[in-house]
Amino acid sequence: MTAVYEPWDETRGAEIIAEHSKQEGATLVMLHALQDAFGYVPAAAIPMVAHALNLSRAEVHGVFTFYHDFRHKPAGRHVLKLCRAEACQAAGGDALAARAEAKLGVSLGHTTADDRVTLEPIYCLGLCATAPSAMLDGRLIGRLDEKRIDALVAEAQR
């Protein structure tokens, strides 16, 4: 299922930020909440978070860029994450990742030209006993093989 995000709206953004303003050290909490609502963290939201937390814009920008999760623009309609860590490598994950890249015509970390699929590496989903594993829009898939990866790619392209 594709996640449905709201378009960026400053008033809505301010509301989301205000909801967490009582929490201590809430920078990540706010960035997560913004991304959950809008699908990414709009540049306009950074100074708003900074203001709410009495931090400089540079400090919030620094936090935003440090963590792999936060996006500065929306992802494709579907996000396919392939685990690239050791347990999945041991179970044949390298070849499956290469196969997905070839089928989609993009390398890991990129979005297809039609904005349909974002293909990303992930370092461990904790499904190491049913490796190789993947996550498609939040749904977990283990024991991947060529057939399953092809089906996942096809599903993401729909």
Add this chain to the structure above:
Amino acid sequence: MSIRLYVSRDAGALAVGADEVALALEQAAAKRGVAVEIVRTGSRGLYWLEPLVEVATPQGRIAFGPVTETDVPSLLDALASNTPHLVRLGATDQIPWLKRQTRLTFARCGVIDPRSLDDYRAHGGYKGLERALSLGSDAILTEVTASGLRGRGGAGFPTGIKWKTVAQAKADRKFIVCNADEGDSGTFADRMIMEGDPFLVIEGMTIAGITVGATKGYIYIRSEYPHAVEAMNAAIQAAKRGGYLGANIGGSTYSFDLEVRVGAGAYVCGEETSLLESLEGRRGLVRAKPPLPAHHGLFGKPTVINNVLSFAAIPFILAEGAKAYADFGMGRSRGTMPIQLAGNIRHGGLFETAFGVTLGELVDDIGGGTFTGRPIRAVQVGGPLGAYFPRALFDTPFDYEAFAARDGLIGHGGIVVFDDSVDMRKQARFAMEFCAIESCGKCTPCRIGSTRGVETIEKIINGERVSENLALVEDLCNTMKFGSLCALGGFTPYPVLSALKHFREDFIPAPTTLQAAE
């Protein structure tokens, strides 16, 4: 009469179709007019048998697995007529893989409904807290110290000493922080226990709070574990409603509250000081130690920061006494370790057992060799910062000191098996590559060293001045090992150097080069 079925809701089971099986069971039963109650549990940890379906009988639970949607009609037939079935495994607790374990921490995981506080209490939950409340701080510290429990996150620091330091610190506020940033590949015990028995983690943290005088705790869970986040949040709400969190916990004068915080994809935040920075809302830059978090931790206050499994071991120790825990194990490694068998392995999953079992027993006997059926060539123990062990070292007992003596580490107890198709040059390069991606950037050996490491191993792979570059990599590893601020840069040399030492043949391409190298 209603039939009670158990199907796991653990992420590992969901990934192989547990939801689909549960739905198929419900629909097929409805069609036949059979009343069924499906309890969604955590996982028993026998992942090659997931989705596992258990049936309650007067003689105990009977297991079926792995069950697919298409098995469902015949499974219901077999239940109705009490006849054999292809995937019938017999009584769950008689399955040898489960029977051989010593489940102290994971006793309830896969058994109870993780959403039910009543179920937790009915299976011995909150007995530890009850006894802790009657003992008081000093006596709890004596118990925890006597149990010999050491930090299960990997560093193996004695938990009793850490707690005592925080208990003795004077401050207006103290904190309990649970490190649930389980980023090591090959590990999933934290995830399993949070999803399968979340009240256990809450109970352990609450006992810590009472002991050291902290009233607030945080559980920092990685964002890659959305199911664990959901399970912990639900359990926290239930514990609050039940009077086990908040003011006057369990009817006592103590207060303790918990909050879940979600990471954002930075591996380095599993390092405790980086995690504290992240919790405070900053970049996950590692702090120099001292000061220790026990003195100067979250928001500058004395903080107990322990791994999920350390907290999860506490309720048993309090409920049954330190001796009952310390009686298991070997040397200075007391109690049990939830070991995780992963990668290219036939019988992968969670195996909790007393320290002392050998690596060979774990991967050959318990793990059943590789999934592909090819010979095991290398085993990485302890995550991306752990050493690769060859078969020659399979007699190493699972014990903090024994692994250290062989230039390895047990880390968080994850074991990743590779068959003979593995190219150890690639694994060595990946170790450096991963460190380069995840380095927080604070110290030079880690930040620059990892990138130079990738480049130099590339050259070796391409056959450029192999012997010189091998020497360079070894030298670089020593710089990283002794010069890095934390375990990320400091331990990345373990997989690299172990690959070079035990699998040298992979790095030296042709006999002519071999002569030149020697």
